[in-house]
Amino acid sequence: DAGVIQSPRHEVTEMGQEVTLRCKPISGHNSLFWYRQTMMRGLELLIYFNNNVPIDDSGMPEDRFSAKMPNASFSTLKIQPSEPRDSAVYFCASTYKTGWDTQYFGPGTRLTVL
Amino acid sequence: GQQLNQSPQSMFIQEGEDVSMNCTSSSIFNTWLWYKQDPGEGPVLLIALYKAGELTSNGRLTAQFGITRKDSFLNISASIPSDVGIYFCAAAGGSNYKLTFGKGTLLTVNP
Numbered sequence: 001d002a003g004v005i006q007s008p009r010h011e012v013t014e015m016g017q018e019v020t021l022r023c024k025p026i027s028g029h030n031s032l033f034w035y036r037q038t039m040m041r042g043l044e045l046l047i048y049f050n051n052n053v054p055i056d057d058s059g060m061p062e063d064r065f066s067a068k069m070p071n072a073s074f075s076t077l078k079i080q081p082s083e084p085r086d087s088a089v090y091f092c093a094s095t096y097k098t099g100w101d102t103q104y105f106g107p108g109t110r111l112t113v114l
Numbered sequence: 115g116q117q118l119n120q121s122p123q124s125m126f127i128q129e130g131e132d133v134s135m136n137c138t139s140s141s142i143f144n145t146w147l148w149y150k151q152d153p154g155e156g157p158v159l160l161i162a163l164y165k166a167g168e169l170t171s172n173g174r175l176t177a178q179f180g181i182t183r184k185d186s187f188l189n190i191s192a193s194i195p196s197d198v199g200i201y202f203c204a205a206a207g208g209s210n211y212k213l214t215f216g217k218g219t220l221l222t223v224n225p
Contacts, residue, residue, distance in 0.1 A: 004156070031211065043157070043202065043215040056211070091156050100147050100206065100213070105156030 002026075004106035006092050012112045018080040021109045024073055025094030029102075034067055034077050035091040037108070043091070049075065082113045116141045120203050120216030127193055128224050135219045136187040137203035145206040146179045146186035147213070152199045160201075161188070193223050 005024040013019055025032050034046040047057040052069045060067070064083070069075040079086055089110050095103040120137045127133060137146070145164055149157035161172050163179035163186060170177055176189045186205070190197055203216040 033211070042217045043204075043213075045212060048211050050211075093156070100145060100204075101159060101162045103159070105158070107154065108156050 004092055004094055004104055006090075006106040006109050008109060009107065010110045010112075012114065013082055014114050015083055016081045017113075018078065019082045019086075019111060019113075021077040021090050021092075021111070023075045023077070023092030023106060025075070025092070026096075026104060027073065029094035029096040029104075030072065031095045031103075032069060032075050033093040033095075033103070034075070035093065035105075037089045037091060038087075046077070046090075079111075082111075084113045087111055087113050116205075116207065116214045118203055118205060118214055118216040120219060122219055123217070124220040124222070126222045126224065129193060129195060131193055133190040133193055133197075133221060134187060135201060135203075136185060137205070137216045138185040139205065139214075140184065141207065142183045143205035143207050143214075144183070146177070147204040147206075148175075148177050148186070148188045149202045149204060150199050151202065151218070157202055190221075193221075195223050195225050197221060198223050 007022045030051050032049040035043050037043045046059045047067045048055050049069045067077045089108045091108045092106045118137045118139050147162050148160045151157045161177040166183045167181045168179040174191045200218040200220050202218045204213045
């Protein structure tokens with residue numbers, strides 16, 4: 001299994017630009033999570049999908065952030081417009097049943113907004 | 115909100131030494147987890163603890179779920195250079211999908 005796949009691995013953009021991060025969960029997994037990691041705040045859950053439906057988006061920082069999961073094998077996290085304070089590593093994780101021992105993280109996308 | 119206080123923030127040890135790190139909280143949790151993160155990678159689960167008082171080992175790693183359900187520790191015995199990385203504790207309460215993470219312990223092992 002290829003594991004959770006994220007793209008791009010690195011993104012450098014200018015303030016005000018739209019940024020789209022992509023995630024392909026592990027085949028057969030029915031839950032998907034987007035996390036953000038910063039030095040100041042550590043790892044934070046942004047949004048959780050179950051069976052492609054957003055269940056909890058209370059961690060999404062503001063309306064500039066949006067996430068979609070059009071099917072079981074693809075999710076996007078979009079930031080529009082991006083700001084320097086959005087610079088962070090964004091992780092996608094997936095799991096297929098209750099029980100944290102089945103949750104696997106992707107390698108992350110390091111986003112830098114200039 | 116719920117917070118996990120992880121300590122120490124960093125450790126510099128010699129190869130072969132034992133390591134101990136812990137997480138505490140003022141909140142009660144149902145699950146405690148320990149992850150390791152290598153540079154440029156996502157966190158990888160090391161040990162999951164589901165019962166208060168539970169003591170679990172995974173090779174040279176041992177972790178315990180505190181009896182009060184407010185804390186957990188991770189021990190690494192006979193450290194080796196590949197143990198280098200950031201170790202995170204995480205905990206879950208009533209929800210079965212929301213994890214709270216500690217800020218991490220950066221471990222450096224000198225050969």
